[in-house]
Amino acid sequence: MERIKFMLDEKDMPTRWYNVLPDLPEPLPPELHPGTKEPTILPPPLFPSAVNEQEFSKERFIDIPEEVQAIYRTWRPTHVHRALRLEKALDTPAKIFYKYEGTSQAGSHKLNTAVAQAYYNKKEGVKRLTTETGAGQWGSALSLGCRFFGLELKVYMVKVSYYQKPYRRILMETWGGHVVPSPSQDTDIGRKILAENPDSSGSLGIAISEAIEDAFKNDDTKYSIGSVANHVLLHQTVIGEEARLQMEMAGYYPDMVIGCIGGGSNFAGMFLPWVRDKLSGKKPDLRIICVEPQACPSLTRGPYAWDYGDVAGMAPILKMHTLGHAFIPPPVHAGGLRYHGMAPIICHLYNLGYVEARAEYQVPVFKAGVEFARAEGIVPAPEPAHAIKAVIDEALKCKESGESKTILLALSGHGHFDLAAYDEYLSGKLQDYEFPEDKMKEALASLPEVPEGT
Ligand SMILES: Cc1ncc(COP(=O)(O)O)c(C=O)c1O
Secondary structure, eight states, X not given: OOOOEEOOOGGGXXXXXXXXXXXXXXXXXXXXXXXXXXXXXXXXXXXXXXXXXXXXXXXXXXXXXXXXXXXXXXXXXXXXXXXXXXXXXXXXXXXXXXXXXXXXTTXXXXXXXXXXXXXXXXXXXXXXXXXXXXXXXXXXXXXXXXHHHTOEEEEEEEHHHHHHOHHHHHHHHHTTOEEEEESOTTSHHHHHHHHHOTTOXXXXXHHHHHHHHHHHHOTTXXXXXXXXXXXXXXXXXXXXXXXXXXXXXXXXXXSEEEEEOSSSHHHHHHHHHHHHHHHTTSOTTOEEEEEEETTSOHHHHSOEEXXXXXXXXXXXXXXXXXXXXXXXXXXXXXXGGOOSSOOHHHHHHHHTTSOEEEEEOHHHHXXXXXHHHHHHSOOBOHHHHHHHHHHHXXXXXXXXXXXXXXXXXXXXXXXXXXXXXXXXXXXXXXXXXXXXHHHHHHHHTTOOOOOTTO
16 A cells, blocks of 8 residues: 555654744845845835844744644645646656645644734734735735734735635635735735726736835835745745655655745745755755746746835845846736846855746646646645646656656645636636736836845
């Protein structure tokens, strides 16, 4: 009998997050203040001080506070599954494992950092948080995180998703979050964008600007981000730390770790604890494969440049692969992958050659998602379906070569609120979007100028 699930006991859940910063062979480029454009140790006063410290920490491991662990234990540890049925359906000698984060109450990995951020804000006396959300996964996770710690929350939800995914909004409201479509009439930047283009479908960059503006204007309020920032990736490493223990239980070390990247948090959370072995020279051949949408291919097509994290230029300037902060991606269903930039840690590792990247079209991605659902039963969110496409491609390569490689997939969430998109795919109406390269070139014209030598 082959074992299918690798389950950790609650008492074996890791009690520390892994911080890659001290292990990087070259230091991560600094974050620049959006006003002065000078390197800043602390970003503008957006986050609580504990989170600011984590953003630049030199500690390799950071203790997960007991209050956060207690909430993690309501759904963690999550299982690692062996995808035996998918292997059989593909007739591949590859061994496919996946770690499934869709069993959190919010349906994705996002709750790992939502709980931590809500905790640190509460501890420092903050009353209210603001945030952006694309597909609604992050907004729903933070709504629940805020509920757990008694904080108010306002969510600026990218307009196209607000209307495409009403059930996510209802979920956020059920947990007590206040949700508005972005661009909204509630902020200066939202009103400006609507005056220029009343039909704007919104973007994560716009929604971030609105949430930051709201936090700046209200003393009792701080801003919370769901991806990209170092501290968010840090909080997600509980995924990879658990996965290491579980793969040890399974008796396999992965040849490849595969995941999807929007801002990079779920996949970094999975792969950073593994890349440690590559950085130390212990596992030089380990492959780490990032998968992004063809419609918004920041890592594979965007230049490595300094850019703002948001449209209005209020967030710190980061060195990252970017399509330009003014870039508005085509309305693909993987709303969580429609971000113009990418986590600086991932970009840095990509440039140093420790991780690879590829981009996929949404029709083959949904085909892979359906194939996975039919074999394993789990209906994946459109975001991790991108990674599933790459897993299937790699497993089929093994079939051709006869190699029995071990593949570990980061399955970041379920697609129960994305069934309208599945319906479009199943009825043959789903279309692919070409990458609008001319729009990227236009957007790149407004990259910030930073002092020479930065
Ligand atoms: C299920 C799921 N996976 C992945 C992502 C992409 O974000 P990140 O790259 O930060 O993991 C999202 C974002 O909303 C998501 O909801």
